[in-house]
Amino acid sequence: MELSRFLKLRQLSEGDYQAFLYDCDGTLADNMPAHTATYIATANEYGVSIDPAMINELAGWPIADVVTEMNIRYQSNIDPIAFRARKAELYAAEYMEKIVPIDFVLQHLKASAGKVRIGVVSGGDREAIEKTLKVLGVDDLVEVLICAGDTLKGKPFPDPFLKAAALLHVEPGRCLVFEDGLPGVEAAKSAGMAWLRIDQIV
Incomplete structure (x- = not known):
């Protein structure tokens, strides 16, 4: 099941993208x-x-x-x-x-590192998200991390995704967002970015 979801996610993320931006809680981590x-x-x-x-x-x-x-x-x-x-x-x-990964998304990030720029954009506190990424074993693959307080407005506003794109030097239209929550999807849309709801990948 996880392999089929990974392959489906990889297929859906094909395109002329220069950056993948992942939410953390509920997207990379099953927490x-x-x-x-x-x-x-x-x-x-x-x-x-x-x-x-x-x-x-x-x-x-x-x-x-x-x-x-x-x-x-x-x-x-x-x-x-x-x-x-x-x-x-x-x-x-x-x-x-005790954090466990959402494996097919975590494997997608690992497979994408080095091919596109990798960012994590979360509404969580930085210390908690940094620890989560370390527990998941992908902290060294994440080039840009945006967390609560890094922008004046958080999700569902576009500011966190736009800041990540700016720091990665990638145009918003060349970013693909991976989310599990509606506020994150709304933020991605407002930022002019493509998006995928990972909880809808079957």
Whole structure:
């Protein structure tokens, strides 16, 4: 199954592209359930019970932006910075070393390195994403890493993808984005980039 999905992804990514830009959580790493669990656990510490569907809906948003939206929806007053730090603690303690890859996407990145420029564009905190890429064994293949706070606006705005393209010296129209979440797809579209939803590759 993984081989067929890898071959399908490779076929779909054929074209005159100069850069591949991968999301991390839920695209390279099979860790969205872990992130959802730590969102719920952290919110519970603040006395807020959140719907897990919200985390899937906002996949790719910077954590601080998710907390701001959470405050609106649940009429809470949680400090986004403090929440982000606590969530990072829980995630590192419980899940970081247990990360497993989404293998067909990870193999696609490895097979593409050296043929096109490679970037990772994530709404996660830099420290967590750097550790994730190291656990996955591809940190040395990633030429540009854009994370939360590296641009004024995160996904679903195009800014993170546009910054990655600029740093790679590749025109947006020559970039292909790999995403698992709607906010990331919206960001890629707004950036004028082609995109693939890896969760729809069968």
